[in-house]
Amino acid sequence: xxxxxxxxxxxxxxxxxxxxxxxxxxxxxxxxxxxxxxxxxxxxxxxxxxxxxxxxxxxxxxxxxxxxxxxxxxxxxxxxxxxxxxxxxxxxxxxxxxxxxxxxxxxxxx
Amino acid sequence: xxxxxxxxxxxxxxxxxxxxxxxxxxxxxxxxxxxxxxxxxxxxxxxxxxxxxxxxxxxxxxxxxxxxxxxxxxxxxxxxxxxxxxxxxxxxxxxxxxxxxxxxxxxxxxx
Numbered sequence: 001x002x003x004x005x006x007x008x009x010x011x012x013x014x015x016x017x018x019x020x021x022x023x024x025x026x027x028x029x030x031x032x033x034x035x036x037x038x039x040x041x042x043x044x045x046x047x048x049x050x051x052x053x054x055x056x057x058x059x060x061x062x063x064x065x066x067x068x069x070x071x072x073x074x075x076x077x078x079x080x081x082x083x084x085x086x087x088x089x090x091x092x093x094x095x096x097x098x099x100x101x102x103x104x105x106x107x108x109x110x
Numbered sequence: 111x112x113x114x115x116x117x118x119x120x121x122x123x124x125x126x127x128x129x130x131x132x133x134x135x136x137x138x139x140x141x142x143x144x145x146x147x148x149x150x151x152x153x154x155x156x157x158x159x160x161x162x163x164x165x166x167x168x169x170x171x172x173x174x175x176x177x178x179x180x181x182x183x184x185x186x187x188x189x190x191x192x193x194x195x196x197x198x199x200x201x202x203x204x205x206x207x208x209x210x211x212x213x214x215x216x217x218x219x220x221x
Contacts (some may be wrong), residue, residue, distance in 0.1 A: 032208045043200055043212035044154070069134050087154070091208045093118050096161055097169075102153035 006101035011079030012108060013108055017078045023102045024070045032091035033064055035073045037084045038103065044087055047073075078108045082109050112115035116201045116213025123220050129188040131175075133201030136182065141203040143184040144210070145176055147196040150198050160184060196220045 006023045013019050027034075033050035048055065050062040050071050061074040071090075075082055088101040116133045123129060135141050145157040156169045158176035166176050173192060177185045184201055201213040 034209065036210075041198070041215075041217070044210075044214045046209055046211070049209065089210070096159060096202070096204075097156065098144075098208065099156075100146075100154040 003058075003099045004081045004088055004101040006035055006086075006088050008102060008104060009106050010105035013078055013106070015078055015080060015108055015110055017108075018074065018076045018092045019078060019106065020074045021086055021088075021106075022070050022072050023090075023101050024068075025088075025090045025099075026069070027090070027092050028069065030069075030090045031093040033062075034089040034091075035060075035062055035071075036087040036089055036100075039084050044100075047086070050063050055095055076105075079106050080110065082106060083108045085088075103108075112203075112205075112211065114201065114203055114211055114213045116216060118216060119214065121215045121219070123191050124217065125193055125220055126190050127153055128190055129186070129195070129199075129218070131186040131199055133184045133186075133213055135184075135203045136166040138182070138203070138205060140181060141205055143178060144202040144204070145184065145186045148200065150197070154200070158186070158199075191220045193220050202214065 004025050035047040036044040037047045038044040050064050054063040059076045063072045085103040085105050087103045089098050091098050111216045113136045148154050154201045160178045174188050199216045202210045204210045
């Protein structure tokens with residue numbers, strides 16, 4: 001089983017839609033979680049950290065479910081500019097090694 | 111503020127030639143440093159990471175090597191490139207909060 005798994009998609013949604021991605025992780029000792037956004041042929045950029053209590057940043061909401069070992073990203077009111085690949089990142093306790101999922105592709109169309 | 115510089119942006123090299131990619135970080139001290147590779151349409155593969163000067167950990171055995179001659183400098187090298195070394199190479203740094211920040215990447219094509 002892969003350490004961090006994501007549905008590769010693509011998720012094809014119209015502007016204004018709400019879309020959600022999940023990411024599962026296998027290491028129960030994982031302690032830090034992040035979502036990154038990557039545009040084609042560009043470097044990944046930090047979108048948001050994921051906290052145990054859940055957190056929101058504008059149209060984006062991230063949640064963590066430790067019992068089921070998954071994190072989620074919800075995007076409300078999708079914009080064309082949200083089209084990108086969204087990468088889930090997990091860091092295990094005591095480790096310096098961030099592990100990336102393969103990413104979920106989002107395409108927002110007019 | 112912290113910045114990370116990676117160069118060159120693109121590189122075309124023949125099979126069997128050497129490689130040197132350099133990455134430097136500014137505005138922070140004692141960062142953790144990383145080299146990742148991303149093949150076309152694939153996820154990020156961790157190649158090397160370093161928690162201090164001269165300390166290099168390799169995640170994937172291959173014909174690449176890394177060095178950290180200075181606190182904020184990380185170098186990826188190869189003596190002889192293979193076709194399979196083609197890809198998008200990304201340098202990154204992290205601090206105590208474990209957030210990763212990436213350089214702009216090097217697109218390497220080995221022909």
